[in-house]
Amino acid sequence: MDIFLQQVINGLVLGSVYALVALGYTMVYGILELINFAHGEITMVGAMVSLAVVSALAGSGVDMPGVMIVLTGVLTAIPVCMGLGYSIERVAYRPLRHAPRLAPLITAIGISIVLQNAAMLIWGRQYIPFPPVLQITRYDIGGATITNLQIAIIVLSACAMIGLVFLVNKTRLGRAMRATAQSPQVAGLMGVNINSIISATFVIGSGLAAIAGVMVSAYYGLAHYYMGFMLGLKAFSAAVLGGIGNLTGAMLGGLLLGVIESLGAGYIGDLTGGFLGSHYQDVFAFFVLILVLVFRPSGLLGERVVDRA
Amino acid sequence: MSLLEIKDFAVHYGGVKAVKNVNLHVDSGELVCLIGANGAGKTTTLKAICGLVPAAQGTVMFDGAPIAGMATHDIARRGLALVPEGRGIFSRMTVLENLEMGAYARTDRPGIQADLSKVLELFPRLAERRLQKAGTLSGGEQQMLAMGRALMSRPKLLLLDEPSMGLAPILVEKIFETIRNVAAEGVVVLLIEQNAKRALEISQRGYVMESGSITLAGPSSDLLNDPMVRKSYLGA
Ligand SMILES: Nc1ncnc2c1ncn2[C@@H]1O[C@H](COP(=O)(O)OP(=O)(O)OP(=O)(O)O)[C@@H](O)[C@H]1O
Ligand SMILES: [Mg+2]
Numbered sequence: 001m002d003i004f005l006q007q008v009i010n011g012l013v014l015g016s017v018y019a020l021v022a023l024g025y026t027m028v029y030g031i032l033e034l035i036n037f038a039h040g041e042i043t044m045v046g047a048m049v050s051l052a053v054v055s056a057l058a059g060s061g062v063d064m065p066g067v068m069i070v071l072t073g074v075l076t077a078i079p080v081c082m083g084l085g086y087s088i089e090r091v092a093y094r095p096l097r098h099a100p101r102l103a104p105l106i107t108a109i110g111i112s113i114v115l116q117n118a119a120m121l122i123w124g125r126q127y128i129p130f131p132p133v134l135q136i137t138r139y140d141i142g143g144a145t146i147t148n149l150q151i152a153i154i155v156l157s158a159c160a161m162i163g164l165v166f167l168v169n170k171t172r173l174g175r176a177m178r179a180t181a182q183s184p185q186v187a188g189l190m191g192v193n194i195n196s197i198i199s200a201t202f203v204i205g206s207g208l209a210a211i212a213g214v215m216v217s218a219y220y221g222l223a224h225y226y227m228g229f230m231l232g233l234k235a236f237s238a239a240v241l242g243g244i245g246n247l248t249g250a251m252l253g254g255l256l257l258g259v260i261e262s263l264g265a266g267y268i269g270d271l272t273g274g275f276l277g278s279h280y281q282d283v284f285a286f287f288v289l290i291l292v293l294v295f296r297p298s299g300l301l302g303e304r305v306v307d308r309a
Numbered sequence: 310m311s312l313l314e315i316k317d318f319a320v321h322y323g324g325v326k327a328v329k330n331v332n333l334h335v336d337s338g339e340l341v342c343l344i345g346a347n348g349a350g351k352t353t354t355l356k357a358i359c360g361l362v363p364a365a366q367g368t369v370m371f372d373g374a375p376i377a378g379m380a381t382h383d384i385a386r387r388g389l390a391l392v393p394e395g396r397g398i399f400s401r402m403t404v405l406e407n408l409e410m411g412a413y414a415r416t417d418r419p420g421i422q423a424d425l426s427k428v429l430e431l432f433p434r435l436a437e438r439r440l441q442k443a444g445t446l447s448g449g450e451q452q453m454l455a456m457g458r459a460l461m462s463r464p465k466l467l468l469l470d471e472p473s474m475g476l477a478p479i480l481v482e483k484i485f486e487t488i489r490n491v492a493a494e495g496v497v498v499l500l501i502e503q504n505a506k507r508a509l510e511i512s513q514r515g516y517v518m519e520s521g522s523i524t525l526a527g528p529s530s531d532l533l534n535d536p537m538v539r540k541s542y543l544g545a
Contacts, residue, residue, distance in 0.1 A: 191382050194382070
């Protein structure tokens with residue numbers, strides 16, 4: 001078996017998910033300069049909601065192909081997460097728009113704790129298995145294997161990202177989003193309702209997070225009320241790696257981080273003579289984050305951050 | 310009836326009374342200028358008209374409706390365009406995208422296209438560079454872009470905040486000429502300028518602002534001959 005190729009494939013799958021979540025962080029940061037720490041929890045809610053729908057459908061014995069069941073789960077999770085993202089901005093961030101920067105940051109952490117605990121109360125503390133409704137097929141490519149689920153994750157993320165890039169670069173809404181990110185005041189002078197644009201940003205980011213949440217839970221076969229924490233932290237690292245505020249950077253950072261992490265997990269045993277096992281893979285994300293912060297704080301594609309006095 | 314009428318207007322920054330007791334009006338068909346020294350409160354007045362900073366007191370009537378306290382985007386959609394101090398172009402967007410942003414609130418596609426052609430004709434430099442990032446333009450080109458973008462909204466009233474600031478003399482001349490042309494086409498203009506002489510020469514009426522208050526107002530030709538104005542602003 002070709003370990004290298006295998007880990008690259010696994011890394012791209014993981015990286016696609018990181019990229020989708022990282023986009024949400026970077027879009028909000030680009031407009032509000034706020035790190036929406038509750039974004040990881042939105043992903044978790046997406047996973048939980050879709051899993052609940054999938055379990056209910058699978059358990060009810062309806063005659064539906066597995067793919068359709070999962071699709072129903074996704075299509076339920078997306079509007080739920082969009083509504084959640086919209087509400088969080090309205091209730092928790094908008095009133096603090098002109099407050100010192102630390103205030104919304106602390107609120108974000110607070111919201112994320114509230115969501116974790118709410119999820120724990122609703123769905124319990126245990127790991128919830130994703131019902132095996134999907135037929136997994138394996139394909140051999142050059143000594144490595146790739147499953148139909150992995151292919152679906154990569155292709156669907158790519159489609160979502162292409163859709164987003166199109167929206168941001170080619171539509172009236174996207175133009176208004178970019179204008180607002182560059183100067184909310186001047187955008188307002190052009191007749192842009194900045195509050196609607198900020199809401200739209202949260203809604204779109206949350207929709208992507210919902211898709212990512214379903215993907216992770218289907219891929220690993222389980223979901224957990226605390227899963228958003230680590231996923232969010234890694235996606236945030238990916239956004240910083242790519243240059244926070246930069247959409248291309250978030251996608252690149254996500255894929256790169258996924259591959260680095262996966263390769264790291266594949267080789268850490270050999271590298272340390274068996275001292276550290278692959279469960280240390282989380283270390284790589286944060287190692288990368290630290291390296292970026294030390295050597296290139298603006299990220300791979302970010303513009304140099306001018307120090308605000 | 311005046312297109313813009315400001316009464317008893319005041320703006321405070323915390324404890325600083327930047328603008329106080331200002332009365333000012335701009336009528337249809339007019340080009341009016343507001344001159345004053347650094348820190349007199351000119352920019353603050355314009356920002357408060359557009360809702361970018363809150364007014365502490367007073368009323369603003371625009372096109373027959375009170376607009377004080379309204380959101381900036383609602384004021385803009387009523388036909389009031391501001392070319393801000395420092396131009397405020399979207400530097401990471403192309404020239405064309407900047408102009409399209411000017412027409413953001415409009416939905417009449419054919420009209421937008423027609424105005425785009427007009428603006429590009431008015432500023433041929435912008436036409437040449439329309440696919441370039443706006444941040445790569447020179448200062449003069451950026452000023453033209455900011456004005457073109459404001460015109461793309463087809464405004465009833467155009468507020469210009471020191472359009473000649475930081476430009477080479479030849480460009481200053483070009484900007485003033487453009488302002489006069491725009492006004493001649495029927496756009497009502499309120500012009501703020503440090504270059505008092507040129508501003509008074511192209512306008513019909515003028516206001517002089519000092520330490521947040523209007524101290525003098527009248528036909529521009531009178532102000533040009535006013536001894537106080539000549540001494541303080543025309544260097545005579
Ligand atoms: N954001 C602010 N916070 C506090 N004070 C301010 C602020 N902006 C302006 N000021 C003060 O308000 C007064 C008026 O400033 P303003 O910018 O309106 O003047 P101006 O006439 O436009 O001057 P200039 O010709 O230099 O542009 C000045 O004393 C200035 O220091
Ligand atoms: Mg000023």
